Structure formats: structure tokens, C-alpha cells
Amino acid sequence: xxxxxxxxxxxxxxxxxxxxxxxxxxxxxxxxxxxxxxxxxxxxxxxxxxxxxxxxxxxxxxxxxxxxxxxxxxxxxxxxxxxxxxxxxxxxxxxxxxxxxxxxxxxxxxxxxxxxxxxxxxxxxxxxxxxxxxxxxxxxxxxxxxxxxxxxxxxxxxxxxxxxxxxxxxxxxx
Numbered sequence: 001x002x003x004x005x006x007x008x009x010x011x012x013x014x015x016x017x018x019x020x021x022x023x024x025x026x027x028x029x030x031x032x033x034x035x036x037x038x039x040x041x042x043x044x045x046x047x048x049x050x051x052x053x054x055x056x057x058x059x060x061x062x063x064x065x066x067x068x069x070x071x072x073x074x075x076x077x078x079x080x081x082x083x084x085x086x087x088x089x090x091x092x093x094x095x096x097x098x099x100x101x102x103x104x105x106x107x108x109x110x111x112x113x114x115x116x117x118x119x120x121x122x123x124x125x126x127x128x129x130x131x132x133x134x135x136x137x138x139x140x141x142x143x144x145x146x147x148x149x150x151x152x153x154x155x156x157x158x159x160x161x162x163x164x165x166x167x168x169x170x171x172x173x174x
Contacts, residue, residue: 005053032118050172128147
């Protein structure tokens with residue numbers, strides 16, 4: 001089941017990224033909404049309701065989760081840039097996925113939200129100096145991490161869910 005849940009493997013941070021490596025991560029952010037839109041463009045409303053694995057989320061839930069989830073790092077980075085080692089909040093993403101907006105809202109709404117959010121995030125990231133990426137924050141999942149690691153995790157998280165969607169599309173021949 002782990003290969004279905006994590007088709008591209010678990011997150012492994014680069015603890016000493018180069019400036020060029022960091023820039024490469026940052027430049028992947030504008031592609032997130034484009035890639036997501038391309039992945040779901042030919043999927044029917046019924047297909048959006050199919051889980052990517054047994055007892056997993058369906059594609060519609062994944063898309064809405066990505067927009068909700070991506071708001072967190074944007075706020076976490078702002079806090080890490082203005083506070084000393086802030087503790088980030090977590091949320092019950094499993095329960096959020098059961099709320100009515102996940103069931104009843106078109107996925108395009110979440111893709112548009114991602115586009116707008118990522119534009120602001122890019123401005124923030126491109127305005128940071130290299131030392132800012134060493135600032136730290138605390139998460140429940142990863143403990144104390146640098147903004148560098150949080151940035152990598154942010155992009156990995158989106159790619160991770162894209163791989164789940166691709167896996168379902170490929171296994172069904174869509």
C-alpha cells in the first residue's frame with residue numbers, strides 16, 4: 001500500500017542546497033497550477049470522484065487539499081521571517097477533505113487559488129536574501145526545520161500528490 005500512497009517515495013531534504021538548487025526549487029512553483037490543470041483537464045466529473053487508492057482521497061479532494069495546504073507554508077515563511085522559530089499550526093486535513101466545499105466546489109476554483117497564492121509566494125521568496133533561508137520554524141511533522149527544507153517539502157508535497165493523480169490516470173488508461 002505504501003507504493004500507492006507514496007508513488008514517488010518519501011520526502012528526503014537536501015540539507016545544504018546550493019543557491020542554484022534553491023532557485024530551481026523556487027522556479028517550480030509557478031508550474032504547480034499549470035501542471036495540476038493539465039492533469040485534470042480531461043477528467044470527467046465522475047472520474048474526479050474515484051480514489052487514487054483504496055481508502056484514499058479522490059482527485060477532487062486532492063486538488064482542493066493542495067490549495068488549502070499551500071496557504072500554510074506561505075504564512076509559515078512569513079512567520080519564520082518575522083519571529084524566532086515559530087511553531088506552525090497543523091490541521092485535520094483528513095476531516096477537511098470531508099467538508100462540503102471539497103465535495104461541491106469545482107476543482108478550477110482551487111487551481112485559480114493556487115495561481116494567485118503562488119504569485120505572492122514567489123514575490124516573497126525572490127525578495128529573501130540567502131541567510132533568510134536558514135531561519136527556522138517548528139512543525140509537528142518534521143520538527144525544527146529551515147525555510148530551505150520547508151521550501152523543498154512544499155514543492156515535494158505538490159509533486160507527491162501529482163504522482164498519485166498520475167498513478168490513477170495511468171492505471172485506468174484515461
